[in-house]
Amino acid sequence: MEALPGKVAGVIFDMDDTLFDSEKAWHEAAAALWREAGGVFRGHDDRGGTVEDVANDYLDEFGFEGAREDRMAEVCARIEASIRERLRTDLEPMPGADALTSRLARVMPIAIGSNSPQAIVEQCVHAVGWQDRFKAALGVNEGMNPKPAPDLYVEAARRLGVDPRDCVIFEDSPTGARAAVAAGAFVVTIGEAARGIGSAAVDTLEHDLITSWTPEKLT
Incomplete structure (x- = not known):
């Protein structure tokens, strides 16, 4: 299994079944x-x-x-x-999501890129009080190509002020993982559905590969 990068410009998360059990x-x-x-x-x-x-x-x-x-x-x-x-x-964070996003947000910009409608993304983030963690929280908006097109992740990286090729993206679905790969990011897949598509794969965000990851902000 490939180690996660030690220096990254930003981190972007899918939402449904990556951050939330939604x-x-x-x-x-x-x-x-x-x-x-x-x-x-x-x-x-x-x-x-x-x-x-x-x-x-x-x-x-x-x-x-x-x-x-x-x-x-x-x-x-x-x-x-x-x-x-x-x-x-009925909305709960996925195991490890709270700890990981809290830790990363203290050292670098993080974002969400989701195929859910924008209103659902905002509802979920506000429901758990995470709105201040994410510099951008994007759902599918009118005129934007959804995953598996890379548009959501490219736009999320743009709003973070970084190049998507310098980002790590977390995904749980084949559709989303393909979008993240197309954006040029280092892709971490969660669970079995998208295993083999990205650069690294874990069962949950509580995996040792994730909990021991202490990236520095790429400048």
Whole structure:
């Protein structure tokens, strides 16, 4: 396993199931939507996708009347509202996330780059009082290409004032890990789903490779 860099310009985190145990809220929101239509949600093919990805699956399965664009907007709004409602009462940091982000924020700029909508990113960060830790907390905004495109991570690095090639990025999904690799960063994958895509892999943020990592700010 490759050691993490000793000097980095910044660190960027994915959010869902990297910093927060929030992926289950996505699954529960989709499952509820499918039940209302008389179906069974069997999971989205691409973990780490967007609200639009889930809405497209829904429309493909159940059909729609009128313009697809209008129906997409309605379904996306329902999914996002359902996710946000669940996160209001069920949101916990992933093991090791609090300690790692707190420690890193004291020595270098850190950011979030997530395929979640911006409103969900802000809700999660504020819910646990971490808003002052992150110099940037980005979700997918209109006009921005989501992961696996590198745009989110390139923009997060830009807002940190650094080159993404001088950053470490933490990811748990294949979609996100590919985006991070495309951005040129040193990529640490968490869990089994994206193992083998990045430069290093750990089971959790409590792994010794992470807890013993004491990077210096690259100047």
